[in-house]
Amino acid sequence: MASSSSSTPAKKPKLKITTNPNWLELPRDITSNILQRLGTVEILKNARNVCPYWWNICKDPSMWRNIDMGTVDLYFEPAIRGTPDLDDRLVKMCQYAVDLSSGHLEKININSFGTDALLKYIADRASNLQHIRLASCCQISDEGWCEVAKKFVLLKEIDISQGFQSKKSLEVIGQSCPLLKSLTFNGTSDQSLINCDDEALIIAKTMSGLCHLDIHGNPLTDVGLIAILDGCPLLKSLDITRCFNLEFSGNLWRRLHNQIKNLEFGLLNKKDLEIWEYLSESCFNIFDSNVNSYYEMVDSEDEDEDEHEDEDEGIDDDTNA
Amino acid sequence: MAEEKSQASSSKMLTLKASDGVLFEVELNIAKEMKTVQAYIDDCEDIETIPIPNVLGKHLAIVIEYIKKTNEEYDAEFEKQWNMDDLQLLLLAANYLNISGLQECLCKAIAKRIENKSPEYVRKVFNIENDHSPEEEAKLRKEYKWAFEGVDKD
Numbered sequence: 082m083a084s085s086s087s088s089t090p091a092k093k094p095k096l097k098i099t100t101n102p103n104w105l106e107l108p109r110d111i112t113s114n115i116l117q118r119l120g121t122v123e124i125l126k127n128a129r130n131v132c133p134y135w136w137n138i139c140k141d142p143s144m145w146r147n148i149d150m151g152t153v154d155l156y157f158e159p160a161i162r163g164t165p166d167l168d169d170r171l172v173k174m175c176q177y178a179v180d181l182s183s184g185h186l187e188k189i190n191i192n193s194f195g196t197d198a199l200l201k202y203i204a205d206r207a208s209n210l211q212h213i214r215l216a217s218c219c220q221i222s223d224e225g226w227c228e229v230a231k232k233f234v235l236l237k238e239i240d241i242s243q244g245f246q247s248k249k250s251l252e253v254i255g256q257s258c259p260l261l262k263s264l265t266f267n268g269t270s271d272q273s274l275i276n277c278d279d280e281a282l283i284i285a286k287t288m289s290g291l292c293h294l295d296i297h298g299n300p301l302t303d304v305g306l307i308a309i310l311d312g313c314p315l316l317k318s319l320d321i322t323r324c325f326n327l328e329f330s331g332n333l334w335r336r337l338h339n340q341i342k343n344l345e346f347g348l349l350n351k352k353d354l355e356i357w358e359y360l361s362e363s364c365f366n367i368f369d370s371n372v373n374s375y376y377e378m379v380d381s382e383d384e385d386e387d388e389h390e391d392e393d394e395g396i397d398d399d400t401n402a
Numbered sequence: 403m404a405e406e407k408s409q410a411s412s413s414k415m416l417t418l419k420a421s422d423g424v425l426f427e428v429e430l431n432i433a434k435e436m437k438t439v440q441a442y443i444d445d446c447e448d449i450e451t452i453p454i455p456n457v458l459g460k461h462l463a464i465v466i467e468y469i470k471k472t473n474e475e476y477d478a479e480f481e482k483q484w485n486m487d488d489l490q491l492l493l494l495a496a497n498y499l500n501i502s503g504l505q506e507c508l509c510k511a512i513a514k515r516i517e518n519k520s521p522e523y524v525r526k527v528f529n530i531e532n533d534h535s536p537e538e539e540a541k542l543r544k545e546y547k548w549a550f551e552g553v554d555k556d
Contacts, residue, residue, distance in 0.1 A: 103529065104490060104528040104529065104530060105530060107490070107493065107494065108497060111493060111497055111505070111509065114505075114506075114509045115509045115512050115513050116513070118509065118510060118513035119513055119516070119517060123517065123518060127516075127518070127519065127520060127521055127524065128516070128521075128524070130521040131521045131524045131525055131528075131530060131532070132525070132530050132531070132532050132533060133533060133538075135530075
């Protein structure tokens with residue numbers, strides 16, 4: 082296969098003399114469409130090094146509206162995975178990608194290597210950011226969020242799962258992000274079962290636009306949950322898996338059923354699924370009965386007593402006497 | 403006239419003529435998925451044969467088939483049967499005819515084929531010549547050392 086002569090300007094795509102279709106003739110936006118799907122690390126390590134034309138496309142800010150570094154260790158040799166060296170490289174890569182976005186960054190996904198300094202770096206350069214995910218970022222502190230939250234006014238979606246943020250971060254986020262529609266805040270460092278509604282109350286008070294909330298593992302009680310349902314009237318999707326301090330007393334199940342279209346509450350046992358299906362299908366008049374908990378509710382209505390003798394199995398909370 | 407046409411639209415047939423002269427009779431609602439063709443029909447109401455000058459008959463056949471059958475399952479299997487050359491020509495066809503679903507399906511498929519592959523592999527597969535000069539290449543390697551590690555040497 083003959084190739085054409087060597088000295089051409091770097092940006093002009095060179096044609097190989099061949100009858101095969103030439104990929105460099107693809108419209109720029111299509112090439113960009115393909116390359117963007119590769120993910121940030123892949124683009125920086127491989128795709129953009131294929132030829133100067135692709136290098137040039139990869140410098141276009143429109144390629145960098147979405148930075149996805151959610152599962153990055155796949156791209157690195159086992160020897161350096163899990164070392165501080167890798168984290169440093171990933172931070173550098175992320176900063177480089179943020180620079181390339183030139184202010185057009187809308188969405189960023191980071192897993193574990195995030196730091197307060199990186200968060201600030203992003204905040205200073207991405208005022209249009211709408212979606213941020215900082216999963217398992219143990220090096221990001223409340224102080225980090227307190228310093229930058231006011232720069233993220235356009236944020237619609239925040240995922241800070243498995244981190245060490247406390248109510249302090251929630252407070253400053255709630256105050257600074259009026260457009261917030263989705264919050265994932267779970268797996269906090271304090272996994273104790275001691276009742277605590279502080280975080281729930283802050284969410285209820287400051288995040289009235291929420292449509293989706295994932296607070297699994299949170300120590301909130303019924304008081305906190307009711308406050309959230311009251312304070313977030315647009316809430317349609319809720320994850321309260323492993324919120325063991327909830328008792329669902331009074332008509333709380335009815336409220337949840339009425340308001341929440343997509344509820345995740347982590348089936349502690351098959352019984353919970355039966356209860357939910359039963360409640361979903363049954364007439365609303367059962368909610369008028371004067372009972373203290375949803376378990377009692379089902380017991381009093383259900384004719385099949387035998388199946389429910391061992392309903393306490395596998396349930397960690399102290400709902401049932 | 404316009405109302406009559408829309409009532410009969412589901413049964414009205416159009417002819418598409420590929421670049422190599424191959425003719426395809428398609429129903430109007432299928433042709434409308436090609437936004438370029440739709441715009442053409444809107445401008446020239448009485449047209450019956452529409453020229454598609456940059457798409458070969460074999461690729462136009464595949465595109466029409468895609469429009470008729472597209473769903474999640476079909477899309478997932480669709481790209482597996484085509485080699486890179488066909489994928490590229492199909493993508494160019496989808497782009498020209500402005501069929502966004504097909505375009506997305508193909509871009510996704512092509513991205514998948516070059517995932518975690520070295521630049522050398524990609525160049526081979528795409529028939530691209532690397533016209534960085536050796537000096538440029540060395541400079542790039544030095545500057546972004548972290549970019550060149552841990553990749554399949556395909």
